[in-house]
Amino acid sequence: MHIQVSLIVDIDATTDLANMEAQIQAAGHHAMRQGLQQGIRQWELNHRSCPHCSSGQGRIEGTVAQTIQSLFGTVRIARVRIRCQQCFHRFCPAQPLLQPLQRGRVSTALADAACLAGSSWPYRHAAQVLARLSGAQISAEEIRLLTNARGHMVAKEQAQDQPVPVPTTGQQDEGEPHSADRIIIGLDGGWVPNRERRGGMEGKIAVVASHKVIVNEPEAPSGNMSWIELERYVQHHRTPVVSRSRWQKRRYAATFAFTEASVIGQQAAQTVQVLGIEQQEQVVIADGAQWIKTQTQRHFPEATCILDWPHLWRTMIKAVRAVGLQREEDAKWVTAQSKQLRTWLWKGQIEKAQERLQRWQQEGRGHPKVKALQAALTYLKN
Incomplete structure (x- = not known):
C-alpha cells in the first residue's frame, strides 16, 4: 500500500520556539490521523473478498461510523459494508484489521502507554501527560479500566507461575550444616x-x-x-x-x-x-x-x-505525653521519663518499662483512662 499525506504548517514569523514547537507537533498529529484514515481506507480496497466464499463480487451497502483512540489522537473512520453477490453475506473488510482494538476503540500502542502511565501516576494526571506528550485523547476512567484489566491479567499469570507453597510445619532438614550467619x-x-x-x-x-x-x-x-x-x-x-x-x-x-x-x-x-x-x-x-x-x-x-524501633517508640512517647498531660507535669518530667524509657527499651529491659507504665496506670485510678497508656502496655505485652 502507498499512502501520501501532505503537511503544511503556517507559522508566524515573530513567534518563539515554544509556540513553533507546539504548532508543528499539532500539525504532525493531524497528519498522523489522516495517514491512519487513508491506511484503513486502502486496506478496505485491497481486501474486498468475501470471508465466507472468497468471492470478489460485492456491492457496497453504506458505511458504519467508528472512533479509534490512537496514540496521536482520536481518528474517526467510516467502515465500508459490502454485500457479497454470491452468498449474500454482508461483511466489513476492515473488521480483521480493527479486531485487536482494546475495548473496541483503543489501539494497542495507546493501551500500553495508558497502562504504563496509569501505574505511574494518578489516572487524571496520566491522561494529561499522554495528551501533552503524544496528543492522545483518553479519559482518566478509560486509563483506570485498561490498567486494572492489565493488572488482573498479570496477576493470573503470576498465580499460574507461583511455585508450590512450602510446608508450614517449621521442620528443617537435619543433614544440612547450620550457619552462624x-x-x-x-x-x-x-x-x-x-x-x-x-x-x-x-x-x-x-x-x-x-x-x-x-x-x-x-x-x-x-x-x-x-x-x-x-x-x-x-x-x-x-x-x-x-x-x-x-x-x-x-x-x-x-x-x-x-x-x-x-x-x-x-x-x-x-x-x-x-x-x-x-x-x-x-x-x-x-x-x-x-x-x-x-x-x-x-x-x-x-x-x-x-x-521495630520507630513503631515501638512512637507508641511509648504518646503514652508518656498523655500521662504527663493528665498529671499536669511539666516538660522536664516528660523529657526525663522519655529518656528513662528509651534507655530501658533500647537495652531490652522490657520488664522495667512495663512496671513503670503499670505504676502510672495504678496511680491514675479514679481518673479517666488514658488510651495511649493502655495501648503502650498492650504493645509491650503482645
Whole structure:
C-alpha cells in the first residue's frame, strides 16, 4: 500500500520556539490521523473478498461510523459494508484489521502507554501527560479500566507461575550444616487509596536480608598520633564508634491480596527457601500486628521476634505525653521519663518499662483512662 499525506504548517514569523514547537507537533498529529484514515481506507480496497466464499463480487451497502483512540489522537473512520453477490453475506473488510482494538476503540500502542502511565501516576494526571506528550485523547476512567484489566491479567499469570507453597510445619532438614550467619525478615503493611474499595486496600510486603558484610571498620586512636590529630579524632568521635555493616543480599515479596494474610507469609517462606538460608538463625522485625505474629508462628516458629524501633517508640512517647498531660507535669518530667524509657527499651529491659507504665496506670485510678497508656502496655505485652 502507498499512502501520501501532505503537511503544511503556517507559522508566524515573530513567534518563539515554544509556540513553533507546539504548532508543528499539532500539525504532525493531524497528519498522523489522516495517514491512519487513508491506511484503513486502502486496506478496505485491497481486501474486498468475501470471508465466507472468497468471492470478489460485492456491492457496497453504506458505511458504519467508528472512533479509534490512537496514540496521536482520536481518528474517526467510516467502515465500508459490502454485500457479497454470491452468498449474500454482508461483511466489513476492515473488521480483521480493527479486531485487536482494546475495548473496541483503543489501539494497542495507546493501551500500553495508558497502562504504563496509569501505574505511574494518578489516572487524571496520566491522561494529561499522554495528551501533552503524544496528543492522545483518553479519559482518566478509560486509563483506570485498561490498567486494572492489565493488572488482573498479570496477576493470573503470576498465580499460574507461583511455585508450590512450602510446608508450614517449621521442620528443617537435619543433614544440612547450620550457619552462624543471621537473616533478617521484615514484615509490614500499608494502606493505599483504591477507588473500588472504600477505605483503601492494604499492601503487605516482606523483606529478606542476608549475608551481612562489614563495610567500614571502626577507626581506633593510634599511639603515633600527634596532639592535633588526637584532638581532631576526639572531635569527630564524641560517641562510641561501631563497625558499619550492610546486608549484601535482599529479596522482596509483596501482595495486595486482601482476603487473607497467609499469602505474604508463604511468599516470605518461599523466598527463604529459594535462597537456601532456611538453616540460618532467623530474626523477624515487625510492628506487632496480629497477622504478622500469626504468620511468624506458622512459617518461622524458631525465629526471634523483635519490635521495630520507630513503631515501638512512637507508641511509648504518646503514652508518656498523655500521662504527663493528665498529671499536669511539666516538660522536664516528660523529657526525663522519655529518656528513662528509651534507655530501658533500647537495652531490652522490657520488664522495667512495663512496671513503670503499670505504676502510672495504678496511680491514675479514679481518673479517666488514658488510651495511649493502655495501648503502650498492650504493645509491650503482645
